[in-house]
Amino acid sequence: MKLKLPGASPLARSWRPTAGSAESRLVLQARLSGPMPWVIAIMVALTVLAAATGLSLRNTARAAKVELSGGVTVQIVEPEAGARVRQAEASIARLRTFPGVASVRQVPQEEVDALIEPWLGGSDSADIDGEAIPVPALIDARMNGAVTEARLVQLRAALRSVAPAARVDAQSSWLRPVFDAIQSLQWLALAMVALLAFAMASAVLLAARSALGANRDTIEIVHLLGGTDSQIAAIFQRWIGVDAAGGGVLGIAMGLVAVLFLGRRFASLGAGLVDSGALGWGDWLLLALIPVLAAVLAMLTARLSVMRALRRLL
Amino acid sequence: MTKSSDGEIVQFDNVGLRYGADREVLSDVSFTLYPGSFYFITGASGVGKTSLLRLLYLAQRPSRGMIRMFGDDAITLPRERLPSLRRRLGVVFQDFRLVPHLSAFDNVALPLRIAGAAEKDVEKPVRDMLDWVGLSGRMEAAPAALSGGEQQRVAIARAVIGRPEILIADEPTGNVDPDMAVKLLRLFEALNRLGTTVLVATHDMHLLQKVPDSMIMRLDKGRMMDPTGALRLPPRRPQPARQMPT
Numbered sequence: 432m433k434l435k436l437p438g439a440s441p442l443a444r445s446w447r448p449t450a451g452s453a454e455s456r457l458v459l460q461a462r463l464s465g466p467m468p469w470v471i472a473i474m475v476a477l478t479v480l481a482a483a484t485g486l487s488l489r490n491t492a493r494a495a496k497v498e499l500s501g502g503v504t505v506q507i508v509e510p511e512a513g514a515r516v517r518q519a520e521a522s523i524a525r526l527r528t529f530p531g532v533a534s535v536r537q538v539p540q541e542e543v544d545a546l547i548e549p550w551l552g553g554s555d556s557a558d559i560d561g562e563a564i565p566v567p568a569l570i571d572a573r574m575n576g577a578v579t580e581a582r583l584v585q586l587r588a589a590l591r592s593v594a595p596a597a598r599v600d601a602q603s604s605w606l607r608p609v610f611d612a613i614q615s616l617q618w619l620a621l622a623m624v625a626l627l628a629f630a631m632a633s634a635v636l637l638a639a640r641s642a643l644g645a646n647r648d649t650i651e652i653v654h655l656l657g658g659t660d661s662q663i664a665a666i667f668q669r670w671i672g673v674d675a676a677g678g679g680v681l682g683i684a685m686g687l688v689a690v691l692f693l694g695r696r697f698a699s700l701g702a703g704l705v706d707s708g709a710l711g712w713g714d715w716l717l718l719a720l721i722p723v724l725a726a727v728l729a730m731l732t733a734r735l736s737v738m739r740a741l742r743r744l745l
Numbered sequence: 746m747t748k749s750s751d752g753e754i755v756q757f758d759n760v761g762l763r764y765g766a767d768r769e770v771l772s773d774v775s776f777t778l779y780p781g782s783f784y785f786i787t788g789a790s791g792v793g794k795t796s797l798l799r800l801l802y803l804a805q806r807p808s809r810g811m812i813r814m815f816g817d818d819a820i821t822l823p824r825e826r827l828p829s830l831r832r833r834l835g836v837v838f839q840d841f842r843l844v845p846h847l848s849a850f851d852n853v854a855l856p857l858r859i860a861g862a863a864e865k866d867v868e869k870p871v872r873d874m875l876d877w878v879g880l881s882g883r884m885e886a887a888p889a890a891l892s893g894g895e896q897q898r899v900a901i902a903r904a905v906i907g908r909p910e911i912l913i914a915d916e917p918t919g920n921v922d923p924d925m926a927v928k929l930l931r932l933f934e935a936l937n938r939l940g941t942t943v944l945v946a947t948h949d950m951h952l953l954q955k956v957p958d959s960m961i962m963r964l965d966k967g968r969m970m971d972p973t974g975a976l977r978l979p980p981r982r983p984q985p986a987r988q989m990p991t
Contacts, residue, residue, distance in 0.1 A: 657829070657856065
């Protein structure tokens with residue numbers, strides 16, 4: 432009997448990590464089985480929605496802050512029309528010379544009428560002529576930089592001598608409750624993203640454990656033939672990675688369809704604040720990264736759980 | 746082959762093994778294996794042969810005693826270094842332990858793939874090995890489609906494909922006909938002549954007579970019986986390891 436043995440012993444004695452597809456065939460029967468890709472798809476879709484909401488709210492808040500942070504509204508609350516006009520003109524003149532003021536304009540009467548129309552009716556209404564119901568004159572000033580309380584105090588002092596009936600307010604202060612609400616929603620979106628990531632990691636953990644149990648014999652054989660923990664973990668990692676990638680692609684497709692649909696709905700409202708929440712390229716890129724991050728998280732979870740389970744073997 | 750100065754490849758010293766709180770299944774087992782020797786472990790069923798082999802192929806740590814393999818203390822060796830030790834062993838399990846969803850070819854290729862061999866370096870050796878054990882026509886068959894004897898031959902091919910320094914076989918002829926049993930024994934002898942230390946656990950006393958130069962260790966109730974004294978001695982005719990065919 433002539434024995435022709437392969438000269439493979441040097442290979443068998445010096446381990447080098449390999450990522451060959453042959454290893455992944457060891458647990459082939461467990462791959463893409465069960466609900467794992469669908470669970471990941473749903474998680475990714477929900478994460479995309481939550482992240483898109485958070486990003487949109489952030490954009491809205493930023494745009495509103497940029498728009499309003501340097502804005503100052505001066506109201507001339509003077510019942511007598513002549514005095515109101517004089518004080519308004521004097522205020523505008525004073526504001527133009529005030530340091531840090533970038534632009535000043537008196538809000539035209541038509542705009543003021545439009546603002547109060549929902550409450551008091553149109554300008555052709557008998558009472559709204561500036562006499563029967565005195566409407567304050569409005570001055571919109573833009574300052575360089577944010578309007579701090581100290582600058583407001585200076586402005587009030589400067590206007591007091593020329594327009595005793597002037598009331599000076601920072602525009603951002605009116606929307607502070609809105610900003611606070613937006614910020615709360617942003618935190619909520621962030622918390623949802625974190626919770627979904629946690630839920631997905633838990634699902635992967637369960638799937639990895641289940642696959643470990645289903646493949647216990649195979650794992651033990653590979654182990655006894657000299658397979659390392661890293662090598663066995665890599666098999667599961669690759670398997671979960673394939674599931675996560677498939678689920679991730681499906682999930683982001685579902686998520687993006689929902690985001691685009693909602694975006695169109697909100698855009699049709701035509702409200703300035705809503706329009707300002709539109710997602711930019713960077714935001715879309717961030718959303719596109721979600722399935723990638725999900726796959727990385729899934730693979731990392733699988734690796735850690737398998738490594739932990741393998742440490743129980745000798 | 747070994748770091749030890751006196752050439753032993755495996756050394757058991759007062760090894761005991763118990764599962765849980767039960768009594769010891771192995772007690773005070775001491776023996777030494779030398780490179781290039783052929784050993785049988787005999788004993789009736791249930792005397793602890795398989796438990797002893799599990800200690801040998803590093804599936805289990807003993808409850809007490811000392812085990813040295815290839816010059817390393819196998820008991821205190823860090824866990825991450827055990828795979829490199831296991832790759833120096835070839836094991837034929839009593840129940841074959843083939844991966845059920847892999848073909849005969851892939852089962853035999855497993856040790857090479859685990860060791861990181863490139864696919865181009867896997868195919869020919871595996872085909873040659875399966876041809877050698879008479880299964881060239883069954884390469885793509887799943888274990889379930891193979892007879893007991895065929896499965897056993899696949900298990901043996903898998904055990905020797907990586908040219909192990911020690912071949913450990915647990916009742917390797919238990920499921921084959923007498924002719925195949927002799928043929929497998931000749932395979933083990935051929936491997937042994939190439940320098941592989943062979944350790945065969947069997948309760949078939951006829952098998953022992955077919956390898957006259959072998960040494961026999963007998964287990965009884967978990968204790969190593971050594972009436973001949975051969976167990977604690979080096980082989981009577983130490984055989985130098987031959988060069989591998991190139």
